[in-house]
Amino acid sequence: MIDIATLWTAWSTPVGAILGGIGGALGTVLRYRTQSRRNQLDAGQQALVLVQASQKQQVQMAAAYERSIAFEMSARAREVATADLLQDVHAEAIAARLHCHDLEMRYNLPLTDFPLFPAFPWRVAPETASIDKPETTGAVAASTAKPGADNTHE
Numbered sequence: 001m002i003d004i005a006t007l008w009t010a011w012s013t014p015v016g017a018i019l020g021g022i023g024g025a026l027g028t029v030l031r032y033r034t035q036s037r038r039n040q041l042d043a044g045q046q047a048l049v050l051v052q053a054s055q056k057q058q059v060q061m062a063a064a065y066e067r068s069i070a071f072e073m074s075a076r077a078r079e080v081a082t083a084d085l086l087q088d089v090h091a092e093a094i095a096a097r098l099h100c101h102d103l104e105m106r107y108n109l110p111l112t113d114f115p116l117f118p119a120f121p122w123r124v125a126p127e128t129a130s131i132d133k134p135e136t137t138g139a140v141a142a143s144t145a146k147p148g149a150d151n152t153h154e
Contacts (some may be wrong), residue, residue: 090120 097114106112 087120090117093117 094117100114103109108111
């Protein structure tokens with residue numbers, strides 16, 4: 001019969017070397033696969049962090065946009081309120097001037113020479129005005145005079 005001890009002694013070194021080589025190769029393959037999987041998980045984690053940062057930035061930008069819109073709406077409301085008040089003051093000033101002239105004429109006094117009021121309401125020059133035309137920049141009095149009418153406010 002075959003002596004197992006002799007067989008083991010004769011073949012243990014070559015078979016051990018072959019099995020060790022196969023085991024080493026399989027270990028290397030498994031190590032590379034494991035490292036590749038870790039890299040994929042790390043890349044996925046980085047992508048999640050970037051997505052979260054992007055979402056946070058979008059929320060901040062949306063909030064800033066909302067604040068900007070609210071500020072603009074508030075400014076427009078103040079502008080309308082101020083224009084209404086200015087229109088009332090302008091009308092009262094013209095009425096006071098006319099009342100003063102009426103009293104002066106009633107008592108045969110010389111008429112007071114009041115400075116001219118600027119026309120109201122103001123119209124704003126378009127923002128697309130060319131640099132070559134400096135006379136169209138800023139606020140410009142709107143023409144309220146009727147053709148052929150006396151516009152001296154006296």
